Amino acid sequence: MSEMWINMGPQHPMTHGLWNLRVKIDGEMILDVDPEMGYLHRGIEKISEDRHYNEVITLMDRCCYVAGFAWEHLYIQSAEQALGLRPPERAEYLRVLCDEFQRIASHLMWYAAFVQDIGLMSPFLYGMRDRDLVLDLFQSYTGARMTYEYMRVGGVRNDVPPGFTDQARKVLDWLSDRFVEYDQLCLGSTIFRERCDDLGTLKANDCVAHGVTGPMLRAAGLKRDLRKDRPYAAYDRLEFDVAVADSADVTARYLVRMEEMRQSVRILRQVVDWLDRHPGPVLAERLPRWLGAPYAPIGNEGYLLKRHYAKGVGFSAVEEPHGEAQAYVVNDGGEHPYRVKFRSPVFANISAARQYLVGYHVADIPPIMGSVDVCVGEVDR
């Protein structure tokens, strides 16, 4: 067979979303790849310029639909910087609670998709089943499974309901037991190791050059985690380790993500204990109502804003489950953000696709792209 280009996508079981991987193959070997994005470009940055600060939150949940909380947190941090607000401490802990549970949920979703890519059928359902438990917890205090609209500029919408912490502990216990099973199903299998070892290698210096962050970078041996390096919210008050692996291949990324889930469980146990001991307000006190309460007033918004907030910019970054996400919010004193710019970690991770795909087999594309953990929503925005 001579060389040919094939389109993997936009409707293809490998993509887990809407994008197109154009692959140039010779037989079963990959000669070149060209990711084609934009099939889910919804203009979130443009719509944000047309909305009030709190209303952008509804877009953030849908921007990255497997890690909605992380993106809410990211945007809220930047908007608070741009407006000069600070949330109460309990809200910070609640945000960490959201973030870490979201990390577990996102990694479980990744696990489900990844094992399906290498042909494991039942762990896909185990992953989805256990993810639903986390989503049950989200639902119990935010009222939704995936699109939460929970964080507000200056805090969070409401406190967790009574009895939440006990249920959270139950779920954490259940999850820690399941992680063992996951490892048995994947690492305990010779076929899995044969499939994933030395596959899709991307060394640390290539990662840095191509802007790759998150578990992919840590799998290459670079110990970089914003939660440690530039602690935000309540992370500086919590104990955890950064998961790192050496071999920079698919197995290493698997190991890093599994370890991150274990570390998240560790963080969450501390957070849940803290929440039990420290009741308090969850929304900053002296908030003008149109920011504190989540609705837009009519008339004289410009006046109100100029009175309370001068111009400002906000730049912040969070360690999202996929990597390092950044948001840049420009407040020109108007009622809407002047410009919102997001940096999606998966965007950079996919842009380096040529580095870790060329030279492998066609059959290796699903495991490698699965280990990248693509969420198209945040790439295209």
Place this chain on the structure above:
Amino acid sequence: MQPDDIARQLAPKLGDGLLSVEPFPGTAGRVRFRSERALELFRAVRDDLHFGHLSMVGAIDWVDHREVFYVAWSDAATQYLFLSTDVPASAAHVESASSVWPSANWHEREAWEMVDVTFDNHPDLRHLLMPDGYAFHPLLRSFKLHEPEELEVKSRHV
């Protein structure tokens, strides 16, 4: 790393290419530079200040001019650095950073198609998010969204 340190290290290399270094929230500082000296600045930032990782490239349309900004990260200092330069709206172009940081490639493609800033010597400047041949630049301020009323369900009470 403080803004003053950055200015002290960059000034000898860039001379008048460096406009100012000022504090910026969440980062070590904001370096404002002349767009003509972009490539020198990128090299200096990467090699002398050891900001080896370029996180983000974006652009803002300030109607009269456009601002191109870069966010770099240093593992040694565990800090971000914000670089920004102004280009006139009539001739919005700046040297591509992808020869210094390969990760700039896609970010610059996006900035080009969204805010209409051309990146000189970019290896592959074509549409990323919008289809080929899309003639508009949506994140310009002059580009307006649909009015919601246009999209109403026509026969609402049928």
Place this chain on the structure above:
Amino acid sequence: MTTPTASVAPAKPPGPEGLRPEGPLPTVTQAAVPFIEIETLRAREFLPAAREALTSLIAEQGQTKVIRPVFNWAGRNSLFPLHWGLACCAIEFAAAFGGRWDAERFGVVPRSSPRQCDLMIVNGTVTWKVAHKLITLYEQMPEPKWVIAMGNCATGGGPFRTAYSVVPGVDKLVPVDVYIAGCPPRPEAMLDGILKLEQLIRERKE
């Protein structure tokens, strides 16, 4: 098959052009006009024609009194949806096939090839860039086929319907049989939509 929707204005093609008022547009908003020339009605014209041919055939032969319920039973109990994920709803779509809700109980098994599907669940935002492919996929599915618009983005563009790149509702592209509201709908709501579709198939007469 039921008449697609009330939102379809039959006199005028409800494509991107139909959304706008008559007359020349101001230059600034010109940019917001969807940029792809889509033959919106290809699939739409095909369906009534096929239905007409089928109906006349049945009327001539007059034999389907017994067979129709049997095939309707088979059709509604074995809906193979197309396996693809557009946006947020795709995650709930996947969750519905996960262990807790297990859509396979109803015989709903996702297939990756449109040739083997009866049901297209449009689970997410449809952009103009993917609109061509969506229509192609729809046309590749053999008759009889159904479309479910899952979630608000597929129903009417959802929170993104003002955006320049988003199709305000998949019923502008293909005929939709069942709309499921929700943002995203719970997996139960999706199953409810499938049950609703089964009800429609049970009641259909042609």
Place this chain on the structure above:
Amino acid sequence: MASATLYSVSDGLASALLHALGSVLPGPARAAVTNPNVIVGLAVLIFAVILLAASMLNTILLIWWERKLLGRFMDRRGAMHVGFAGLLQNFADGLKLFRKNTFQPQEADPLGFYTGPCAYMVTSLIIFGVLPISSGWNAGTLPLTLLLALAIFSFAPLFIFVSAWSSNNKYSLMGGMRSAAQMIAYEVPILLAVVAVILVAGSFNLTTIVYEQQNYWFWGPLVVALIVFVAGMLAEMERIPFDLPEAEAELVEGWNTEYGGMLFAFFMLADYLRALVGSILVVLLFLGGWTMPTWVPGALTSFPLAGIFWFMVKTYTVFGLFVWVRASLPRVRTDQLLRVGWNRMIPLSLLSIFLAAVLVTVKCLPLLGCVPGVGS
């Protein structure tokens, strides 16, 4: 019932039918109708129809069995709302696919596109003619039924490749090529493993092989051959971990990407027909066919159709093993698959032949009757 073979049943049915018909006909026509040749012809036809119906029914049951088992492995329930416990689910699927629109992709080659699935289906069905389901349920005493079965079984890659090539799709083509490579690679170890069985049983006839196992089943002494045979069968059936031709993750649906409607149903059915044949072959060659160990109480083995009953129990259990494998293992890669096939399986099967030869030579086979109490 043990004496009533399937052929005698259909023969009796045919002669009764034709004689009844002949009794109402005038003389010359009666003689023509009750001609023994005609009776034999009709008997063969009835025989074929019964076989066809039985094998199709079993295949559909097998799909149901897989769906339910797989559901429990995955912590869910599987099809359950159509018919009792979802038993009618596959009938609904089949009916629906039957009434779907038939089409042909624009660039496809019609000849290969249509004949491929039909031939695939037909060759899979023919095998049932030579498989002895019970002492009476076979097509007679052909001497080389085992070889015939395996020969027909290995037709499949040809038709898969033809249909994949004709549908003019890159994914189909890659799936077809993988399928061909894989089936050819695994044909050899399967045949070599079967040689071990033949050595021990001393016959190419499946019925004889089963009767040779009345004292001890072959899976104990020939465990190496069994492993090779089961692994090869997994590859031949294109099931996980060897389902590369249909690898959903990279090749959309593999070689049947462009097929829909009834043609796709043919592929689906033929796949499971082959799975059924594979399970049956494992039972016949290694698990004693319809015979049961002597320690099983006589009441359990002497009721009418007991042979068929136990045969089916064994077959479905073997298929349950395949489902178990499918539920817990990932898919291998093409090069790994071929490497395992040529570099591991063939030496293993040669080893099994050697072991079988040793066993036959030293005549210690009865000592190795494996299941406790299997030896009579």
Place this chain on the structure above:
Amino acid sequence: MASPITAKEKPSENPILFVARPMATAARQFAKSLIRPATIVYPYERLEDPTFRDRVAVASGRPIGVGHVWDNYRGVHALNIATCISCNLCAFSCPDLCIEMVTVPGGDPKHPKKCPEIDYGKCSYCGFCSDACPEGCLTMTTRYELSVARRAEMVYSPEKLYDVFRTKLPMNPIRVERPANEDAILLDPPLCIGCNACSRDCPTQCITMLDIPKPAAKPGEKQTKRIWKEPVINDSDCVRCGTCISVCPKECLFWGTRK
């Protein structure tokens, strides 16, 4: 910044007999789910049914329904038409512009009663409207099934929302509390012409027009034709809907902090 490396190349599991370990795990899972799989048989069993949750979660020890607090779920709205004051806040707060205020019977001709009509084809269930509702008459319920064959059936008129209210589904109990010292609506007296528009349109009737003394006319200045009344806003009754600001012809009302 140094932290211990935790996931080195030392996997927690290693293969035993090639594939024995995953197969054993799958078999264990199979044995567990033979008794009761995690599936809920949806149309017959529902997660929002607390008896079902207790039965399954407690009896089988399976992870079904753990952590469910269903009262908070944000589903279809319920509207109590009787207590709705037509303040428009829900429509203003909606980020997706899916709420339209339509006239319902019950108001007087001068002040038609307007209640929200919600288009569920656009609603993103963010809950901003029910958070904004000052009277608590627009709440979200736990109903989530909303599949229709015609797009227009997704538009819920106030009467339909009232039907949801009458089904007594569990309502979302979380209310966002108001800040203690909230901004209020202030008056810029020199601009006011006493036109009574604000008082007339105030949904809570918290604005009263009080007479103010008519200043003596300065010599040479023409007497203005204004009515010598001035609105006084009762802050405790005011729901801060801003209707008065929007109807004020002279833009003399504005947001601010009352001293």
